[in-house]
Amino acid sequence: MTVHGGTETPLPWLRNCWVLFSRARMAGRLPHALLITGLPGVGKRHLVASMARSLLCAQPDEHGLACGHCRECGLLRAGTHPDFLEIGPDAESKSNEIRVDAIRGLARSDSLTAHRGGHKVVVLDPAQNMNASAANSLLKTLEEPSPETLLLLVCEQPGRLPATVRSRCQELKVPVPSESEALEWLRRHTDFEDVQTLLRLAHGAPLKALAFAKDGRLSQRALAFAGFTEVTGGIRDPIAEAAAWNEYEPTILLEWLSGWISDLLRLASGHPAPALINPDKVEDLRNMARDLDPTAGHRYLQQVLDARASQPSAANRLLLYESLLVRWVRMSRLRTPNPG
Numbered sequence: 001m002t003v004h005g006g007t008e009t010p011l012p013w014l015r016n017c018w019v020l021f022s023r024a025r026m027a028g029r030l031p032h033a034l035l036i037t038g039l040p041g042v043g044k045r046h047l048v049a050s051m052a053r054s055l056l057c058a059q060p061d062e063h064g065l066a067c068g069h070c071r072e073c074g075l076l077r078a079g080t081h082p083d084f085l086e087i088g089p090d091a092e093s094k095s096n097e098i099r100v101d102a103i104r105g106l107a108r109s110d111s112l113t114a115h116r117g118g119h120k121v122v123v124l125d126p127a128q129n130m131n132a133s134a135a136n137s138l139l140k141t142l143e144e145p146s147p148e149t150l151l152l153l154v155c156e157q158p159g160r161l162p163a164t165v166r167s168r169c170q171e172l173k174v175p176v177p178s179e180s181e182a183l184e185w186l187r188r189h190t191d192f193e194d195v196q197t198l199l200r201l202a203h204g205a206p207l208k209a210l211a212f213a214k215d216g217r218l219s220q221r222a223l224a225f226a227g228f229t230e231v232t233g234g235i236r237d238p239i240a241e242a243a244a245w246n247e248y249e250p251t252i253l254l255e256w257l258s259g260w261i262s263d264l265l266r267l268a269s270g271h272p273a274p275a276l277i278n279p280d281k282v283e284d285l286r287n288m289a290r291d292l293d294p295t296a297g298h299r300y301l302q303q304v305l306d307a308r309a310s311q312p313s314a315a316n317r318l319l320l321y322e323s324l325l326v327r328w329v330r331m332s333r334l335r336t337p338n339p340g
């Protein structure tokens with residue numbers, strides 16, 4: 001996270017969260033630890049950065065937003081504010097864990113005391129990456145909070161935090177905005193034409209959708225989907241397609257696949273106007289859904305979701321894709337009358 005000072009324009013769908021935070025602050029009711037949760041791409045880090053700037057600024061405006069030009073804002077922008085601390089995974093470590101040493105440093109009393117007389121802000125991100133001893137160490141800090149310190153825990157999977165840590169934080173859920181609000185915002189930030197597909201693929205999270213528009217991922221998805229369609233139609237070898245899939249980022253690929261199967265099931269359910277994750281592919285999906293057996297389809301979707309949750313290692317991925325595609329072809333053959 002980069003905490004720049006500067007004139008603030010909060011993301012429109014974060015306004016309610018901001019008002020809650022500002023009111024609590026004005027009333028002197030800020031907790032010692034806030035757990036900021038929400039889907040990837042809804043703006044948790046934007047919100048946390050605004051909070052940090054606001055708490056450290058010497059003269060926030062009437063909305064509680066940082067002024068951007070006082071000395072405190074300048075120090076923060078330069079990355080040298082002594083009362084701002086960010087804790088994340090050890091850059092050297094492959095495990096991506098937040099380790100106990102990082103938290104122990106925090107527990108030392110001097111690091112919890114504000115040097116410049118205002119608040120002390122500590123951001124822990126991503127909080128679910130704390131290993132067990134780091135979480136234990138944090139618990140001690142949470143049990144003996146220092147009055148001027150606010151801990152901001154950013155977390156996409158709060159279920160992975162120990163209950164003891166969660167129960168000592170106040171949770172602030174960053175919502176997914178309404179589709180119309182998100183689309184309006186996206187249209188102002190990208191020239192990409194089909195913003196609705198971007199947004200659906202991002203499960204409604206606008207920042208994730210915007211990232212998709214920028215990183216060329218939609219053309220990869222188009223290729224993978226074309227391959228999937230051809231495999232389903234029996235004109236492409238599933239083993240060859242599995243090798244092509246192995247070139248993509250696995251969590252993304254399995255997310256696409258689960259999205260296609262979910263849409264096929266929605267279309268097969270006979271609902272007149274199902275809300276699809278892939279509205280741009282509706283014609284191809286409708287063709288494939290025509291004789292999908294819903295029971296087998298649901299079982300297959302579960303297998304894809306299990307595969308995604310298991311985070312397959314590089315060594316197992318190709319085998320996994322082969323097995324998923326071969327199973328899919330078998331299902332397709334079963335439902336085709338008079339095969340070959």
Ligand SMILES: [Zn+2]
Pocket residue numbers: 056057058059060066067068069070071072073
């Ligand atoms: Zn300021």
